[in-house]
Amino acid sequence: MSQIDYFTEDRSVEAVNARMGDEVSPRLREVMASLVKHLHGFVKEVELTQEEWEVTIEFLTRTGQICDDKRQEFILLSDTLGVSMLVDAIQHRRPPGTTENTVFGPFHVDGAPVLDMGANISLDGKGETCLYEGRVQDPDGNPIEGARIDVWSDNSEGFYDVQQPGEQPEWNNRGVFITGADGRYWFTGIKPVSYPIPDDGPVGQMLGHLGRHPWRPAHMHFMLNHPNHERIVTHTFVSGDDYLTSDTVFGVKESLVVDYVLNESGETKWKAHFDFVMVPNQ
Template identity: 80%
Template sequence: MAYIDSFTEECSAEAVNARIDEAVEPRFREVMESLVRHLHDFVKEVELTQREWEVAIDFLTRAGHMSDDKRQEFILLSDTLGVSMLVDAIQHRRPSGATENTVFGPFHLDGAPEREMGANLSLDGKGESCLYAGRVLDLDGNPIEGVRIDVWSDNSDGFYDVQQPDEQPKWNNRGVFTTGADGRYWFAGIKPVPYPIPDDGPVGQMLSCLGRHAWRPAHMHFMLDHPQFERIVTHTFVSGDPYLTSDTVFGVKDSLILNYLENTGGDTQWKANFDFVMVPK
């Protein structure tokens, strides 16, 4: 095994990578060697000071302390630095016409209740009611049966239920629906509102130091699963939102912006129609 005896400024990355055992799994080796090279190049490029490195370690430590099963500060860090969207773009290079992915976000919950098609997700009765409807299709325009659609959104105050467990009913604005043979879905919820990501931790402090805001444009989350098709993790955004061009997590894509129309004569104040197009595995 190659070995470099002395660790110097010039060959620092080589010295570290030379210690990786030859039996290490190849992909893990590739990722870690590249990480070490880029990290050492960064430190050399900016000539990082000891004090700055201590601040960075403290930042990461505080991010870890802020994270739990209801809040993930490292996801916020990844999102606000654009890494989440970059990884997603690389992993989901889809053909024209397919629904685009966007960031997953830190507030999804496993185990949301299965609901009958047409159910109302708003359990607190707040907000402007909205009918969500559309179809799930394949690339040829055929409906897909048996698609599991997991949806979630903030409430009218801009908070998810997990952020206000003592104020919002559990599973407020969340639910899971399954398409029938016609591929259609419909349910009632609320017209979402813009909200800031949690900015009381180290990520919020970082944004403030960078002169950036913490706001996300209004959106509804969707996650679509089917055993024969690629998973879709995406949002639909409200047209005209003031933060569409400056989403703090870079999640907006033109194809995901839709007009929320007044639902004249309907049971809700608004309606939002969107068809999802899935790609075979």
């Protein structure tokens, strides 16, 4: 028999990876072989105890049990460990000067209404009003017509409408806008507020044990789609927020921090200007 037919501590990686069948797809083989290599390397490096492994299994079990169609605790786990941002960064390497991606987050809802440019997405009338405006353009500064801009944010108390069904109006602080020939967009919302991610489950307990807080800095979500350009999923963050450099999901990028300025000559209290630069499809 081959020396890797039997499992040993020294040859654990080889023993496990040798069991994969001949018909496994090359990509699956690559991914699983690397996963086994690094997982076994971690266990060996820290010399994980049986008790610690049982705690890990129990933690993962509880993480799965709390998931439902409104809450995905595994996304929170991925986010708070920085994995979501790392995968996003690898998959969205863009030229300098174009808009950076950040995490999608768990609170997007498909089917938000398409609104006339300039509409107010705050349906409950609460919070400090803010005018959002800017342009959607290509790297050469040309306006992009027909860009679909999907926006969503929390309310003045730090909750999304899907977190408070029956309390907030449906589609509160959500909407979709389509740019015209000039590439401009503008709409009224509220100045978002900082909020904690749901921390009443296993991920929140993990953060507590690690001495970490569950807070996200205030932000407005944007998702831009156009048939001739790469999709953008991003936020704009409120400058001066207390959590910009300690976002629990690591989503802040310096280029996405926006000055919210007092709108002394307008109908809203605040104004936030941000221009989006989309990368053409290859």
